[in-house]
Amino acid sequence: MLWLLALLVSVGALGLGFIALAATLWEGIGMWGLNKTIGWAWDITNFVWWVGIGHAGTLISAVLLLFRQKWRMAINRAAEAMTIFAVICAAMFPIIHMGRPWLGAYWALPLPNTFGSLWVNFNSPLLWDVFAISTYFSVSLVFWYIALIPDFATIRDRATGLRKTIYSALAFGWDGAAKTWSRFETVSLILAGLATPLVLSVHTIVSFDFATSVIPGWHTTIFPPYFVAGAIFSGFAMVLTLMIVTRKVFKLEDYITIGHIELMNIVIIITGSIVGIAYITEFFIAWYSGVAAEQYAFVNRAFGPYWWAYWSMMTCNVISPQLFWIKKIRTSIVLTFILSLIVNIGMWFERFVIIVTSLHRDFLPSSWAMFYPTWADVGVYLFTFGLFFTLFFLFAKFFPVINMFEIKSIIKSSSTKESK
Template identity: 80%
Template sequence: MSHVVSPVREPLVLGGKTYADVTEDICRQVEAKPTKLWNIAFLISLVLLGIGMYSAYRTWWYGIGEWGLNKTVGWAWDITNFVWWVGIGHAGTLISAILLLFRQKWRTAINRAAEAMTIFAVLCAGTFILLHVGRVWLAYWCLPLPNTYGSLWVNFNSPLVWDVFAISTYLTVSLVFWYIGLIPDLATIRDRAKTKTARIAYGILSFGWDGAAKTWQRYEAVSLILAGLSTPLVLSVHTIVSMDFATSVIPGWHTTIFPPYFVAGAIFSGFAMVLTLMLITREVFDLKEYITIQHMDVMNKIIIITGSIVGVAYITEFFIAWYSGVQYEQYAFLNRMSGPYWWAYWSMMTCNVISPQLLWIKKIRQSVVATFILSIVVNIGMWFERFVIIVTSLHRDYLPSSWAMFYPTLVDIGDYILTFGLFFTLFFLFAKFLPVVNMAEIKAILKTSSDIQLEAHKPTVKAASHSEAQTRPAYNKDAE
């Protein structure tokens, strides 16, 4: 049954599409030969991956002494990059799970790619976990396994152990959620495949999906429960990541504000990354009628909100440092702002708090170029945020004789490049061989949310305001 949608709602799909058009538009790039642009982009990612692999080899062969760490700054780029990638991953789950629960139908065009991005970002984060343990062949020590000393178990009081469970659960559940959503679309590709290889490959991948009403009913139940499980899961993951810092006694880390502050920052950076990728994807694969300016506009609004939350958190930290009366805490924050790492602090402030405020202006929010630039700026800012929290809190510890600076080595940089190579290689493979937009979900909203349909039901006097509250469907069968 189609849902009743208020006529003042902006159309989600443009260009007067039919069901067959949706299939055709999305499958086109999967079935076509890779374009020259794709080949070049893929090759560059492979080169980055290659450089990174060499760097990872150095890290594992010679140990983490290859990094610029010293006895004062014992955690630097590894954890900065880890937290950065995990944070980026959060947007995918937010879009696929939380927006599903809130029945935000605009998510349908971007959820597939955003979820894929989540998985790849979490894999990159996982790469840093494996890199920073140094002796990677002993990484299984963080699992609760019996050992030869009469089973001295892992310490379940430690947030680092919680992290092992949180990140691996997050990766597994995201992967399962994403793949279940892919199955119907893979069946669509299977049923229209022209080559034998494609028929066999997509035949295996699509699990024999036939679109039976009973299976769809179960599929819907599974999606809803997975969304319900993923919502607290995604919030728990960055909460636990923040506890890696918050439960320690380092001034600048030991704060109760960390969990919500990290989660907001994660969504902020993740949405920026989704925008960066989606703006390229819609351009390259000609999906402008599915990923519309309207999508960009709503996502930019989420960026303003989360960016402002992050800004308030920065200021609150300062206030609490002063109000606590603890001189170590106060020094840590003054040192952040005006110490030797002042440039990192002010880059963070500019990129995360000041520049996203430009998005209050509708023109900027709806400009592809401006949004693209701002989305990259946000992620630079969020990288600096983690760097500031981690390195500036450590580099001047309690004893002034141990004060030190952190200088990255080539291997530090190479390991960061490794994750970029990994991320983009996986993303390009995904974009070429799998449907980047969820066809089944787009078709399901087509009758209520495409432009021709909305045009047909438009009242003669158009309502002046487009606020979200007004556009709630009068009756939504979905919402049961």
């Protein structure tokens, strides 16, 4: 019943958001609140935010697998699915931003064309995004699906009728033989090795959209590590949000334990502290540079017209995670859920502050402007939320949300230790 209610809410958001998306595609991006000075705003803010949300899946699945961290096993399946759905939502925004994507979306791809020897600009960070996001999505999708095959076979062996036919096709003829398991382990390790550099590369390349420009507030070398830490920070917060809901709806308290939640909160403390140091470092670099425009950009962030966004970002991202130092809060389901939502809100504000406050004050005062979102801006963002949660709830219902074959290995090893 709870699952059906949650699905209806997400489908409702998807439907309402689709109205804004259809209006945007029909009328063009003039429906948004962009102007001559602020050419990027909610669209790119949401793009970077969704890419960041997808970062935790790769970290939990690949990096922690290579380091043989067993606590990942209860949450890695959902984190991997979250990565795929978040990247789908992120990829929408650059496509929509083209205005008429059916006329020119393929121009972003390095493909030979019928219009002569015209190629994409390989020096553009926006093209690097295409390579990074498509690679990230492809590797994450294969890694996620390969890990599902043993569980599909388990369901196949217990299902009947149409369900058995569907899961038989999904299981790819898995027979559970020792040779099959050996190849499975080899492929998993190879994919984990391929996916691990993506944790660093994907959001580093996204940060180049800004860092390679000459706009004050963007032209800084700290962006790559800063963006990567922020992505892991927001990604883990979203995993916590989803896993706490999943834990309650599907009654998985015995599998997603307080210990798992506490370990994830510790990661949030570390990455939140790194993000806080990055904020302070940005101000120091601006002051030390002696460049008046750079100094003004950061003072304007904190005390200009968008001061409320900056201080919301600082409160949510720097101050709130420090509450997890208190064990009682770190192990509280309700407080963890609330703080994970606060972190996600703060990370959205971070992207908004970086993009909009750096653009709304140009070198010429005559070009200064303000950005005000329209109903279409909000509606398209709502559409991505509806899409993300609809896909996640359908996944949680029809696919094994807990990695069954890995959980069995933990139960077996723990029971062996108890018997001894």
